[in-house]
Amino acid sequence: MHYRELSTPVLTIDLDILDRNLERMANSCREQGVGLRPHTKTHKTPEVARKQLERGAVGLTVAKVGEAEVMAGAGLDEILVAYPVLGREKLDRLATLAKTRKILVSLDDELTAQELSRAAGKKGATVGVLVEFDAGFHRCGLQPGAGCVELARKIEKLPGLKFRGLMTYFGHIWGPEEERRKEAKQVIEPVSKALEAFHQAGMPVEILSGGSTPSAQFAGEIPGLTEIRPGTYVYNDLNTLYQGACRLEDCATRVVTTVVSTAVPGRAIFDAGSKTLSSDALSSGPKSGYGMAVEAPDAPLIKLNEEHGHLDITNSSRKFHVGEVLTVIPNHVCTCVNMHDEAYLLRSDQVVGCWRIAARGKIR
Secondary structure (H helix, E strand, O other): OEHHHOOOOEEEEEHHHHHHHHHHHHHHHHHHOOEEOOEOOOOOOHHHHHHHHHOOOOOEEEOOHHHHHHHHHOOOOOEEEOOOOOOHHHHHHHHHHHOOOOEEEEEOOHHHHHHHHHHHHHHOOOEEEEEEEOOOOOOOOEOOOHHHHHHHHHHHOOOOEEEEEEEOOOOOOOOOHHHHHHHHHHOHHHHHHHHHHHHHHOOOOOEEEEOOOOOHHHHHHOOOOOEEOOOHHHOOOHHHHHOOOOOHHHOOEEEEEEEEEOOOOOEEEEOOOHHHHOOOOOOOOOOOOOOEEOOOOOOOEEEEOOOOEEEEOOOOOOOOOOOOEEEEEOOOHHHHHOOOOEEEEEEOOEEEEEEEOOOOOOOO
16 A cells, blocks of 8 residues: 555654664764663654664663553563652552563652652662753753762662662754754763762762764763663654754654645645644744645645644645645654554555554653
């Protein structure tokens, strides 16, 4: 079946592009001498996670316990929950996982560590812990230095916990390549400060986890970094494209959609809206629009309702008609994927299979 025969709107993944993206990142990490612990928040699919591990990934990253449960349930291991998990029910589930899987958790507060210790002790499990520090993104994380060491010492005294190292996030490394290179150099200072504090305290740091897709190419230039956690690279999206961190032909995920109305002058309406593409704004390049219709890049996607996508066709060279099929690259592929129950798999535009997005909606 050709993808244009699918009932729309529908999420598709080009497997040839996906495989190239996986190989490229795996090779880049090997060449730079850093481990790859990819974030599964982008694909939320055990099949893709398995492909990543087969290509040498040192483990997986998730944001929520529910995602960890999905990956562990598929037989996968070495899972970092890169999020400060808090709440009795979630921590009990996490501790249950830690009885049969190698689980790491990042945190930046003593209370979070105490609650994790309680849950681990109750289940007779051991959970590895990474202390999170802030390298400039200003979301979570202690300031690098003595505060991190103090928290690590407290973690070492808590039953059921094992201090394994440090974690940070380079979310502020963003924009054109030269800007990203400059920002990557700036994180060397906080990373070095964090490591030096532990060196002075005589505490070994086994893991220093950082990174992101836009910063991945500079990982080897940051001394002490042992692994990175990119996620978007598997599929890529418009935000990645407009930063120059990928090419158009590296975008593996498209939403296939059908034009359903051209009645309003200057508009073509298709059947994919904010419940299909997500309403995340474009935060790179032109910083406007809600996706790109590949067949008509001169027709901006200017608005999304829940089930309607609005193309401005005023200046487009294409003549749109009701019933034609378009493919749209989303601004932010992670949130787009999370809106779909399944993704259809393509090779040479032919449908060759389907994956269930097993971890979609796992927000706890």
